[in-house]
Amino acid sequence: MLIKSADDKSKRLALLEDLQKSPLLDRRQRDWLRDEQFRLKRGIAGERDAAHFLDNYLRDDPDRMLLHDLRFQVDGEVVQIDHLIITRSLYVYLLETKNFNGNLRINEHGEFSVEYSGERVFGIPSPLEQSRRHEGPLRKLFERLEICGRNGGAPQIEHCVLVSPSSLTHRPPAKAFDTSNVIKADGFRAWHEKFQQNTTFTPGRFVGALMNIRGADTIEEFARKLVRQHRPSDLLALPEFMKPRVEVGAAVPPTVAPRREPVAPVQAPVPSLAADVAPQDAAPERRKLICATCGAKISFAEGKFCWNNEKRFGGLQYCREHQAAGR
Structure with missing residues (x-):
């Protein structure tokens, strides 16, 4: 069930575009505005495309709650999540969206890079590690909101990275570094169904999920609690050097x-x-x-x-x- 859609960021785009018309900008300010506008447009496009596939899969499913574009503040830490899914068995999926112009490369050490035309390769921060850093503050939030299983067990958190369906991903051997949770956005349904099947036939996970299972009304209330904790970013905020x-x-x-x-x-x-x-x-x-x-x-x-x-x-x-x- 779709609980929250992405926030409207059109005001932010309009501000960045309007500011670039000013004759009072220096070179650093002009470059920052151009890069920030490009980054924001690509981010919005990637999240919108991923949301399209996720919505088609989960929008009408009463047993799974889908939330897009969340931003929490927990003990001074800011947690930004592109997409979150919470199920009746208290599995929580954190989905990080990445929209690259080039092809994604992952080596055996778990290092990520993007290769563009002309053999230009640029290293990027690991989106998996980025998602995992959110887990600690998010668990604190779950505890405060009493989001837990029937027996008080904490939710099981899984991390995934969604990339553009048109992007090529070069992966290392699975034994060297497991990249099974780096998925094309249009392939999440197949990945999720396979993951559920593997979980069902793993005795430890099956028993844990059975002990945590909640009713559909309860997980919907959990999802709406999270929405009430959403703190949107200031769309008109600018760094100090842009003032x-x-x-x-x-x-x-x-x-x-x-x-x-x-x-x-x-x-x-x-x-x-x-x-x-x-x-x-x-x-x-x-x-x-x-x-x-x-x-x-x-x-x-x-x-x-x-x-x-x-x-x-x-x-x-x-x-x-x-x-x-x-x-």
Whole structure:
């Protein structure tokens, strides 16, 4: 049964794309935005493709709960899981999705690399070890949420890596390093059915599963407990070096006192733009994405840059053209 779908990350993609239009970026910032956008797009595509095959297999199965795109915070540790399956026998499958342009290579030491066209080979962190690192914090969470078998036994956790169906995987001999849990996304059903069959005919595992078995309603409640612990990442968060900086030597607008009516019939000086708005009136304007000079609609990124440089822009916001022109 499908309990949770992947979070919508379109706002993150829109932010990364919009920020790349800024003329104020340095090379490091521009490169980071391009790479982050590429990585996010590939990640979304890989998780979406894997979810398609998993949904077709498990969406209507009342004995297995399927959750996509989970993020937990456990004792200061962040755990991100692409796909999670929990069964009535308290088997929990953690599925890590990897979407490569090239072909995957695994050597006899369990080291992973990706080979691209032109014989370029790049080493990558082991996705199996990445998934296994999640196990400790996840077990703590299971214990706190009282996700356990009938006899109080802890869930059995299995780790799998799902790769693109179009990717080739070069594997070492099974005796040197077992890669049976590195699976093409469209082959998970066959892998899972074989795994269940092997588990059924292994006396130790069969007895353990029998002692842990729970009702369908119970494992659905377990799954919904996990969803309530999901803590989505901040889609607008950026690393420190991406925050806008005021250029050295840039003019800072002087503080202007609120306009007052003259006490004598003397012609009052023409107030500046900042003087037309008293400090208490500036707050509502600050959140309107309208250029204070030309009245054109501006992007969130342009507005955020002005908000983060309140002294420079007098609490107002401007389009990129009028930011660069000093308003």
